[in-house]
Amino acid sequence: MMQSNTVGARIEAIGLYFPDASLDNKKLAEELGDWAPEKILEKTGIRERRIAAEGQTALDLAEHACRNLLDKPGVSAEEIDFIILCTQAPDYILPTSACILQHALGLRTSIGAFDINLGCSGFVYGLSIASGLIASGSAQQVLLVTSDTYSKFINKKDRSVRTLFGDGASASLIVSSPNLQSTIGPFVFGTDGAGAKHLIVPAGGARNANSEETRIEQVDGSGNVRSQDNLFMDGAAIMAFTLAEVPKAFSAVLLKAGLVIDDIDYVVFHQANAFMLSALRKKMKIPEEKMPCRFENVGNTVSSTIPIVIEELMASGKFQPGQKIALVGFGVGLSWSACIISL
Amino acid sequence: MSEFYEGLAEIMEVDVSELSTDYEFGEAWDSLAVVSTIALIDEVYDKAVDIQLLQDCKTVGDIENLISKTDG
Amino acid sequence: MPQISSGQSVCFDDITIAGLVACVPPRVVENSEFEAQFGSGVADVTKMTGVQTRRWADDDVTASDLCLAAAHKLIDQLGWEADTIDALIFISQTPDYRLPATACVMQAKLGLRKGIIAFDVNLGCSAYPYGLWLASMLLSSGSAERVLLAVGDTSSRVVDSQDRATAMLFGDAGAVTALEKLPGAGRSHFILGSDGGGFQNLIIREGAFRTGEGEGQPTPSKLFMDGGEIFNFTLKAVPTLVKDLFEVSGFGSDHHDAFLFHQANTFMINHLAKKAKLPQEKVPINIGRYGNTSSATIPLLMADDLGQTLVDQETRLAMFGFGVGYSWAAASMPTQKLGCAEVICL
Structure with a gap:
């Protein structure tokens, strides 16, 4: 009950889940026609994406990821006292999917649960809320879940996004840290709604409900087909935004933490695609070995990309106590966030 | 200009010797090429050009003009 | 605990509500408007729910529009400079888009600075106390000095007009609450x-x-x-x-x-x-x-x-x-x- 800001938080374990179906470049090349498989790989760095089955939702992926987490040693469902679910593809308009997840996992009813709607910046936002929950004494063990199924938004004839996005989920257990030192944070955030139109599903919300009209498909100047019910991405605008804001956010979080780049062992960016990551790496002059990547076989999984990389670092023993990782999420919103974590 | 030309040649998938200020992109100036060029300009000149104007560029010279008009 | x-x-400790403004749409819908459809059912439902009138938004008005109007008024009345606001939380089940988050769209429309925290939460009946708690947490953790909490829904658009139990029950509204730190607030x-x-x-x-x-x-x-x-x-x-x-x-x-x-x-x-x-x-x-x-x-x-x-x-x-x-x-x-x-x- 004591209010205290001295309780630190850390990532205890991460569980992942990817749907079974694979969409590889060969299949994409056959469907899209004008790009060879090698060219898709060269441009995106992605070999295959995992795609949710018909009828399989982000909540289903989330539940699998949570079960994979709960199977890990030292993780107990009874101890979990909060759920944050970050998704842009909930099961229902209402109720909130996090409540359904609470019940599906058999967690106690005396816990808080809610969804947040964020994309590529969602995991870092979620970490901030989770560590706030722990610091404020609202919770001791937070289940932070990210899950999305962008494939369901994407028009099959829109190569500009179909080549990039995959479906997937992550479940992270955030616990109070025994040493009072917080190992998550500091954080910096940013929002620029003026760029909301650059990455958007124009119809389906209250502003523009789905209708016959919004289902009408149109061909754009590059030959991509989409309707207002589909995901639209202005790749050029997103690239320009990323190059302008991400380096600033990175510098800001280093400054806030009192660190310099040499103090950072790894920089984990939102895994947008090879092309954007290499542009960032060159611009920010980050050595390749400090920039772990993991998207080649899963694509851009939106809010799950960062925990997917951290999970591999943890599993392979590359992330050791005392090491520091900078996380930077950026994209749809436009929204971005950065933080420093250590084990 | 050579670093920029080399990058642009890579993006347009042509030999650098083919590029000149009059070089016309034609159909190949697609969204991916534009995105790539944004990154290239950022890398070489540390400038953020107007995306709409970049999309409207037809020749290498158009891009060079745009870059020189853009503040760093 | x-x-x-x-x-x-x-x-x-030390979190205070600086002010709040609620915004409703102008269109008042009377019970009499349902009589042609539900007949004597109107009186039955009214006895239970107590709803005599409700406000319904026009088709082109969303919950975020109601909240934006409330936020403009609130910021103005409090005399808060836009760039002193650090976070905007929007809680709704009728957001503008599937993606992006409506809070991001609102950041730009309110002219708040780019460095703010902005996100949507999907909750309904429990939204407001949840939101106050979330805002308090942002303030208490030092993530923000000033927070705007926007809650609102246009439920009129999702009710089943054939179902008298819900068709007459819901109204539309948005509200924005300004919170900040205040030593001694309790x-x-x-x-x-x-x-x-x-x-x-x-x-x-x-x-x-x-x-x-x-x-x-x-x-x-x-x-x-x-x-x-x-x-x-x-x-x-x-x-x-x-x-x-x-x-x-x-x-x-x-x-x-x-x-x-x-x-x-x-x-x-x-x-x-x-x-x-x-x-x-x-x-x-x-x-x-x-x-x-x-x-x-x-x-x-x-x-x-x-x-x-x-x-x-x-x-x-x-x-x-x-x-x-x-x-x-x-x-x-x-x-x-x-x-x-x-x-x-x-």
């Missing part, structure tokens, strides 16, 4: 809980990503409410929630100036108040005029029924939000004299 059965409890207590076991009882089955469940139902893309189940849940959950809030806060019935229940229906609120032995005069009810405005009911009560009181006096308020999810939240919060507490019309 004492173990209480109704949820997670937490407290924060201690706020919160309790939060969830039970997805009841998710089927208040739901829109079709329209998002779980498909096929609405087959055989008359209008699966509209709001379905099992009134009996919701009533049972409420009767079971809320009295315990009231008791637990008194226990964790140490402030009982006498120490609170008002008990603000989510305006679900008049009969239910009266019943809950009686069961918890709360004095009737401290339990304001305005569902008669506005209907059930989902996430906005509690701030609409504050801005409307308590508006003048909150501007003139210091108070301690108890709030109880419960419903869709199931999800519930309670708050016991001290208020200083608010800079602004009013209802505007869009």
Whole structure:
């Protein structure tokens, strides 16, 4: 009950889940026609994406990821006292999917649960809320879940996004840290709604409900087909935004933490695609070995990309106590966030 | 200009010797090429050009003009 | 942390509500407008719910539009510089888009600076106390010095016009609350809980990503409410929630100036108040005029029924939000004299 800001938080374990179906470049090349498989790989760095089955939702992926987490040693469902679910593809308009997840996992009813709607910046936002929950004494063990199924938004004839996005989920257990030192944070955030139109599903919300009209498909100047019910991405605008804001956010979080780049062992960016990551790496002059990547076989999984990389670092023993990782999420919103974590 | 030309040649998938200020992109100036060029300009000149104007560029010279008009 | 059965409890010090503005659409919908359709059913439903009139938004108005109007007025009345606001939380089940988050869109429309925290949360009846808790956490953790909490829904657009139980119950509204740190403001207590076991009882089955469940139902893309189940849940959950809030806060019935229940229906609120032995005069009810405005009911009560009181006096308020999810939240919060507490019309 004591209010205290001295309780630190850390990532205890991460569980992942990817749907079974694979969409590889060969299949994409056959469907899209004008790009060879090698060219898709060269441009995106992605070999295959995992795609949710018909009828399989982000909540289903989330539940699998949570079960994979709960199977890990030292993780107990009874101890979990909060759920944050970050998704842009909930099961229902209402109720909130996090409540359904609470019940599906058999967690106690005396816990808080809610969804947040964020994309590529969602995991870092979620970490901030989770560590706030722990610091404020609202919770001791937070289940932070990210899950999305962008494939369901994407028009099959829109190569500009179909080549990039995959479906997937992550479940992270955030616990109070025994040493009072917080190992998550500091954080910096940013929002620029003026760029909301650059990455958007124009119809389906209250502003523009789905209708016959919004289902009408149109061909754009590059030959991509989409309707207002589909995901639209202005790749050029997103690239320009990323190059302008991400380096600033990175510098800001280093400054806030009192660190310099040499103090950072790894920089984990939102895994947008090879092309954007290499542009960032060159611009920010980050050595390749400090920039772990993991998207080649899963694509851009939106809010799950960062925990997917951290999970591999943890599993392979590359992330050791005392090491520091900078996380930077950026994209749809436009929204971005950065933080420093250590084990 | 050579670093920029080399990058642009890579993006347009042509030999650098083919590029000149009059070089016309034609159909190949697609969204991916534009995105790539944004990154290239950022890398070489540390400038953020107007995306709409970049999309409207037809020749290498158009891009060079745009870059020189853009503040760093 | 004492173990209480109704949820997670937490407290924060030195957080204050600087002001709030609620915004309703201009169109007043009278019960008489339903008579042609439901006949004598109108009187039956009205007896239970107590809703006489409700405000419905035009088709091109969204919850964020209502909240933006409220936010503009609030920022203006408080004299807050736009660049002193650090976070914007938007809680709604009728957001503008599937993606991006509506809070991001609002950041630009309000002219807030680019460095702010902005995100959406999807909650309904429990939204306001949840949101106050979330805002308090941002303030308390040092993530923000000033927070705008926007809650709102345009439920009129998702109700089933053929179903008299819901068609006449809901109204549209948005509300924005400004919170900041204030040393000496006193201690706020919160309790939060969830039970997805009841998710089927208040739901829109079709329209998002779980498909096929609405087959055989008359209008699966509209709001379905099992009134009996919701009533049972409420009767079971809320009295315990009231008791637990008194226990964790140490402030009982006498120490609170008002008990603000989510305006679900008049009969239910009266019943809950009686069961918890709360004095009737401290339990304001305005569902008669506005209907059930989902996430906005509690701030609409504050801005409307308590508006003048909150501007003139210091108070301690108890709030109880419960419903869709199931999800519930309670708050016991001290208020200083608010800079602004009013209802505007869009």
